[in-house]
Amino acid sequence: MKTSSFFIISIISILTCLNLPTHTLxxxxxxxxxxxxxxxxKSLGNPYLLTSWQKTLDCCQWYNIECDRNxxxxxxxxxxxxxxxxxIPPQVGDLPFLQTLEFRKLTNLTGQIPPAITKLTHLTTLRLSWTNLSGPVPAFISQLTNLNFLDLSFNDLTGSIPPELGKLTKLGGLHLDRNKLTGAIPESFGRFTGSVPDLYLSHNQLTxxxxKSLGYLNFTVIDFSRNNLTGDLSMFFGPNKTIQIADFSRNxxxxxxxxxxFPASLTSxxxxxxxxxxxxxxxLTGLNFQYLNVSYNRLCGQIPQGGDLQKFETTEYFHNRCLCGSPLSAC
Structure with missing residues (x-):
């Protein structure tokens, strides 16, 4: 019995001395x-970035990789x-338990988004941004029903926004900004039945x-800036809305x-x-603004006095038809 105990203690001591990481065991x-x-x-040309991907090291310890602990x-x-x-290698679709897929800030990454990603039924985060990906925003992304974050920004994507994306009921954030997308914002974006995503569509060519269906939802963040969009934006505001950041500039x-x-939640x-x-x-004087810019419009009348409105520079108000009062010239 003493021999067995001594043997067990010896094994534990050896493992402790080796100082092996617990996840290795x-x-x-x-x-x-x-x-x-x-x-x-291999498909990516064995790049230096993936040098740690070697058989001499357990792949759960490779850079750019995360394994489930269980x-x-x-x-x-x-x-x-x-x-x-x-x-993007189609083999990414052969990692059936993948929850996060990210290819970001890779300016030499080209081609289109591969249909193989539809096999990733557990995917919650898809981030393909700051690359030279081209082609359309694929409608098949709507098959990834567990997505809560979709980022396709800073690419060369073209064509219209597929209305099927409105079926992603778990989305908390949708980034399609900084592409070359054309056409209209889909009506289906006003029918998100689950969470209402932060919506980034800026720097495209949308028209x-x-x-009006978007006005029925309670957005927190909307950025439609730098497009050719038209219409009435008042539907996004109201005393019961929760919008915090709204950028509709340059349309x-x-x-x-x-x-x-305007709701009390609005800060920008x-x-x-x-x-x-x-x-x-x-x-507007009752709101806590961190940022405000109404320049280059056709506004008239006196700027209301009070609150945060006078803390901004003249540049945030100038080039209107007949707007006056501090910080602009007196009426």
């Missing part, structure tokens, strides 16, 4: 996942900021009126601002370079 990379990762590495299956593949050329919006009721409002007319509502 409990976590061994799934061999099928490892095989797929080597295929991905199953040792790959749950995150995050490749970013490196000299990688080629296209047409913003669908062709045209409506009367005089009687718009950018309406510059539109065709908005009327006067600034006195209720």
């Amino acid at each position: 409990s976590q061994t990379c799934n061999k099928q996942d490892e095989k797929v990762l080597f295929q991905i590495k 199953t040792s299956r790959i749950i995150a593949l995050t490749i970013f900021t490196g000299n990688i050329s080629g296209q 047409g009126d913003v669908p 062709k919006f045209q409506f009367n601002l005089s009687n718009v009721e 409002l950018d309406l510059n370079h539109n065709k908005i007319y009327g006067s600034l509502p006195a209720s």
